[in-house]
Amino acid sequence: MMGTVFDIASWVLLTFGGLSVLIGGIGALRMPDLFTRMHAASVTDSLGAILVLTGVMLQAGLTLATIKLAAILLFLLLTSPTASNALATAAMLAGNKPGIDTTSNRSDAQ
Amino acid sequence: MNPARDNQTAPGSAGRLRAYLMFTVLLIAAWVLWSGMFKPLLLALGAVSCALVVYIAVRMGYFDSRVFALRFNLRLLGFWAWLLKEIVKSSLEVARIVLARKLELSTRVVEIDVSQLSPVDQVILGNSITLTPGTLTLDADDGKLLVHALTAEGAAALEEGEMLRRVAAIHKD
Numbered sequence: 001m002m003g004t005v006f007d008i009a010s011w012v013l014l015t016f017g018g019l020s021v022l023i024g025g026i027g028a029l030r031m032p033d034l035f036t037r038m039h040a041a042s043v044t045d046s047l048g049a050i051l052v053l054t055g056v057m058l059q060a061g062l063t064l065a066t067i068k069l070a071a072i073l074l075f076l077l078l079t080s081p082t083a084s085n086a087l088a089t090a091a092m093l094a095g096n097k098p099g100i101d102t103t104s105n106r107s108d109a110q
Numbered sequence: 111m112n113p114a115r116d117n118q119t120a121p122g123s124a125g126r127l128r129a130y131l132m133f134t135v136l137l138i139a140a141w142v143l144w145s146g147m148f149k150p151l152l153l154a155l156g157a158v159s160c161a162l163v164v165y166i167a168v169r170m171g172y173f174d175s176r177v178f179a180l181r182f183n184l185r186l187l188g189f190w191a192w193l194l195k196e197i198v199k200s201s202l203e204v205a206r207i208v209l210a211r212k213l214e215l216s217t218r219v220v221e222i223d224v225s226q227l228s229p230v231d232q233v234i235l236g237n238s239i240t241l242t243p244g245t246l247t248l249d250a251d252d253g254k255l256l257v258h259a260l261t262a263e264g265a266a267a268l269e270e271g272e273m274l275r276r277v278a279a280i281h282k283d
Contacts, residue, residue: 020201027208035246036215039260040208042243047201050194068144081240081247088248088258098219098248098258 010058017051024048034091035098038084045080049073129173134164185280192276196242204243204260217258218265225253227278235277239268 020043027040053073060066092098141156167173207214224232236247236255244264249256259265 020205023205023208027204030208030213032213032215035248035258036217036260038246039204039244039258042240042246043201043204043208046197046241046243050197064146071144077241078237081237084240085236085247085250088246092248098217 006058006061010055013051013055013058017048017053017055020044020048020051033098034096035088038088042080042084045084046077049076049080126173130164130168133167133173134160137163183280189276189280193238193241196273200242200244200264203264207260215260216262217260218262219248220257220259220265220269222255222257222268222271222274223253224250224255224274227274228281231277231281234280235274238273238277 024041024044027043028037031037031040050073053069053076057066057069060069137160138156141160145152145156224235227235232250232253232255236250239245239255239257240247244260245268246258247255248258257265257268259268
């Protein structure tokens, strides 16, 4: 009985996780410039990773695998913003200024 | 680029050696725990990995300042719970923008003054901003965070400063 409950919860989490990964991918394609694309991709990075890994954890149950998955999630959530920051800084150093080549917005872009 | 190298508040050589050793022991314990296998090849790979990580850590000036500066406490867990809620909320917002027929963007770049926070808390805040979809930390320099926001509302929420207050509350003694 409890197994079924965990299975259902796990599949709900995995479905919504897969959905966020898909939305992140669509957004990365639709957005106009690098920085807005990174915003879309971060849906995949944060919510997608959290939902998918939590869903897999429910499948694994109370085992060492779950602890390893939790560690993977923790390290992923610590490192992915660091990587994003490195990418954004590199883009700015390369002269890719935010807000200038964003086309379809109401911002203060020239 | 490397603030740690500028202020050489280095601990004494004995303390430094202890930090090296603790760090190495921690890495080896992590490797053995995660791998759980004791074949010579895997142990050798583990030893090489640990040595490489220690070398990189020394090179980037990790031991020049206080090691293990991130302390865990219950308030950090509370912050994570709040951050999770924010991630879900802003993910839904970004998903709505992405799936809308017409992209409704109003990108902003805002500067947030974080000079009141310790360096570790500045990193926590910068990473938390990046982790929530719709806001992205571009640069951290001189007690200021440069943040790119997908919408004007996101930028306004950030300037209002709830996240800053919550980060400041984690390590307040």
